Amino acid sequence: MITLTATEENYLKYIYQLGEAQSGLVKTNDLAYKLEHSAASVTDMLKKLADKKLLTYTKYYGVSLTKTGLHIAKKVLRKHRLWETFLAKNLKFTWDKIHDIAEQLEHIQSDELTDKMDEYLGFPKFDPHGDPIPDKQGNISIPNVICLADAKLKKQYILQNVNDDSAIFLKYLNKIKLQLNDKIKIIDKEEFDETMEMLINDKMRITISNDAAKNMYVKSI
Template sequence: MFSSSEENYLKAIYHLSLASTKGISTNAIANKLATKASSVTDMIKKLADKNMLVYKKYQGVTLTEKGKKTAANIIRKHRLWEVFLVEKLNFSWDEVHDVAEQLEHIKSPKLINEIDALLGFPKYDPHGDPIPDKNGALHQIEKSLLASLKIKEKGICVGVNDSSATFLQFLDKQGIALGKEVEVVDKEDFDNSMTIKINKKAITISNKIANNLYIQKL
């Protein structure tokens, strides 16, 4: 059994591993968890003792298969709870993160399996992120950043790269939601801003926005 703190480390390392093939550095973990490098060193020693990851001094860490599976299971719980909050409890997608962050640590296999069933075994969370299955496998769909689309290309909004409340609320205000169709109308070389058509209306968004919205090309 793992403490909430250990689980948070595993989750952070798992997320960092997706974006890198090399070992994950102490500093990267410290940064992700808003903690200090010295604290990370202590914890990764502990997780290495528990065979959750491989650690060689000064070389960063790599999750073992057991570590990956454990982390994926926590992420599975987090994302299933997010779906539950939105689908059953009238939470909006910008309100779910902090609560799911607590709920993911509840220990009860039956609980999460029943939640999964109640929701009809969803495959994606409210932000478009895939929900790992019971074995920890992820079925990622083909998706591109909106920023990478060329003029005239069309696609469906399928996910966000930033789940902060401010960004999500901005999308709400602009009428941008998962499942909606967008078309790139124009791109500006100077600042990489782009004009897109969504809800039959043209709106202009900055490059920062376009770099945080995932599209499935049509």
């Protein structure tokens, strides 16, 4: 068992998350943007993680996780999402507060604690933002979703998950009373700035910006 720093674990987690959208290969610049670090410091860290055999890094090409790196990334996500579930379900934290706290708790090393919490929560498959929780073996059920910004006019969807790392965005969703599993029908899409008019649960009409739509994921029904 290798012990990593919280920063090293975060790198693996972000590479995994960025890679999900791009079949595993992540560009250094995308990672630097996500971490808000300089490309030079990101490159230094990638070399360090490559020496530890957690990823393979090819200059100008990109980075992908090794089997061990992938295993650790999923474990960090598992802890993060289980803690978010626990904080919301058992401690009644609102969904805009749990991400920042889980960012700290995800680095606790005890597997026994994680597994006991999983069992205590009844082996949840999704966290309060709708993100899938990897099981003990690292299996993860990725839902078949598209970004709401790419949703088609007149079609019906279910809100499956939302980006969890902006508390302001989640508070905005509270304000417009949009929740996971809500039924969404796209009524109109403004050609000028892609503002969307939507019908929620067959009764509530709301208008949302393209920026907001980019932070939500839906599955068609």
